[in-house]
Amino acid sequence: VRCEVVAVGTELLLGQVVDTNSALVGDRLALAGIDCHYQTRVGDNEARLAAVLRLALDRNDAVVVCGGLGPTPDDVTREALAAALGVPLERDPAMAERVRGIFAERGRPMPASNLRQADRPAGCAFIHQVSGTAPGLVCPAGDGKVIYALPGVPHELEEMLERAVVPDLRRRAGGTTVIRSRVLRTWGVAESALAELIGDRVAAQTNPTIAFLARGVEGIQVRLTAKAEGEEAARRLLEAEEVALRDVLGDLVFGVDDRSMEVVVGDLAAGRGLTIGVAESLTGGLVGARLTEVPGASGWFRGSIVAYDRRVKHRVLGVPEGPVVSAAAAGAMAEGAARVLGADLGLGVTGVAGPAPQDGRPPGTVFLAVALGGATEVREARLPGDRHRVRQYAAISLLDLARRRLLAGR
């Protein structure tokens, strides 16, 4: 089964809204083993949308349309579907009752235009809403082909996609094949270095397939995608490949799937019963902000001293007089953070975000430090990119240093 994704909305063409719906649908189709060769965006224009739908039916077995199902005059997906299929639009009395009921429940008067949501091209079935008022549509299109229409509100779209569309497409595809993926998150190596380490394996492997995804300051992700008869077989394939890759990559892999660096650091600290305190200079609060994004951070995170001004470094953290972009300053910041914040593990980062050099050091120079149990460890790094990226890279680099120290068990 081959499926095209059509996103509807003039705001998408004008670049006022980035089309994340198509990416979501593309991802779910790929995971279900449904091929997708084209995605099209078109404005709120009935004739052009109808033409796009006819073309999509020509070159595919199925089409998922996103958006244009609301009650306002610029929502034309129902009309375009009827035109593309060559059938009339009919108002469904039961659905009209339902739409009226939703408004009555909320105690709000219903604009008459909302009844348009009870319209469907003849022969199409509704996909019922669990939230919102716009139902989706499933439209048989001849030759065993089908068009699904889903509302453009992202969480409504996702819910209907997973409940109604993907299972139906999988049934049509007829296979019992399961497609599952797993992501290994890495930090600390460039994509080219990663390719050198596991490039042969990536090239040779067909099931699971292995792909690199560069995620900027989130590191480089290695995505395994396995195809198998049944959950359990897919899981075994992923498991075996993960073990083989970890043999080579070792602790470059910091997390799996949605486990971010800050979640991993928090779990390691909590697991050892340690609290964390941070002293930040060029990152300005980014390290604290990432750690406190984790629910439950209050169990192991004490706080962060953002010592942007050099006087704050000296007076609040006790950093000795002298250059503040230095290994000595980073070490003193880590120790000062632990002391002032009453934390077991202290982290410190100082450096030059740019655009101007500082203390004779070029932008991108950073010193990272971790202090734990009386031993302080400092690393120097040269980070690429502009001010924004240097700050972001410095933050995750510091968290990675903490992760390694916590893993080492010292």
Place this chain on the structure above:
Amino acid sequence: VRCEVVAVGTELLLGQVVDTNSALVGDRLALAGIDCHYQTRVGDNEARLAAVLRLALDRNDAVVVCGGLGPTPDDVTREALAAALGVPLERDPAMAERVRGIFAERGRPMPASNLRQADRPAGCAFIHQVSGTAPGLVCPAGDGKVIYALPGVPHELEEMLERAVVPDLRRRAGGTTVIRSRVLRTWGVAESALAELIGDRVAAQTNPTIAFLARGVEGIQVRLTAKAEGEEAARRLLEAEEVALRDVLGDLVFGVDDRSMEVVVGDLAAGRGLTIGVAESLTGGLVGARLTEVPGASGWFRGSIVAYDRRVKHRVLGVPEGPVVSAAAAGAMAEGAARVLGADLGLGVTGVAGPAPQDGRPPGTVFLAVALGGATEVREARLPGDRHRVRQYAAISLLDLARRRLLAGR
């Protein structure tokens, strides 16, 4: 002139990367007054890309292709262009020399595949790179039509688009009409309230047109777009409308165009010769991180104490014992920040990010404080959304409070 945008890359179809390039091109075309009725995404497949290009030429006057110009085998835009145009691919000796030169300069050996970037369909011209090695292409396609091909790396794409593509399209459109836009950034009102304030004006205005763009934690933007004969006339139209809207909106407008809240706060502080110190609880460092994103922040930003743990609030900031999600705690945090960090203006924020309540307060409860010249002002707010959004909204709300205090001149 009508222009289609074609984005190339299997990773886009699989949803591994969200297609922001098309949104960017759509935005720039709209601002240049070029109509765009379709955007298409297609994978790294020569035959399908060639078919998409032929269709795009059929239904438009111009096409902008994004991506597929790199050196690796999955980069097939050059080949597909040649196929769509029915011309052979030729290697340009001067460009080959240039590509070799770039590698020689960097002292790196050049993989032979990089010379593919010196290939162009017969009759096409290069758009020279200012960074990176992949040049763009301008391809005459008969009947006065044209295809532009740009690299998929966002900053390279944007640079070439603005330097070479948009001016050429405008010239082809032949008009002397200038389209210019201006964005008024607002914070502190919901979209529906904003619509009540200026809805009549939005509905009535045709030049400039007025549109709302909800930008989440960056607030709601009011975008004016004027069409005029010449720069000066467009500027006058925007100017007059901005004055009229500001009459109604007053200090709800915090910035214009790309001036973010943190830039505005920094400029106000610098203009009055004041330094800023912050004490943060639920935001965890977000306020400091935003302020230090501004180049030159070291001139007016002292630092931030992220007092996540209640003991840090008491011991480091001198917050009195008692509930820490309270007006009293926020005020003491602002005063403590100014004192400990040696700043003129102190800011403090405490609250409940969720998911669990704290000190008997539900998630979304925040207290914001600003201390300046011996006077401390505290505001309570109830912020919507999940943990992530409550934290982000709290950070910009605190900055907005600082802005209003600095504007008030007290």
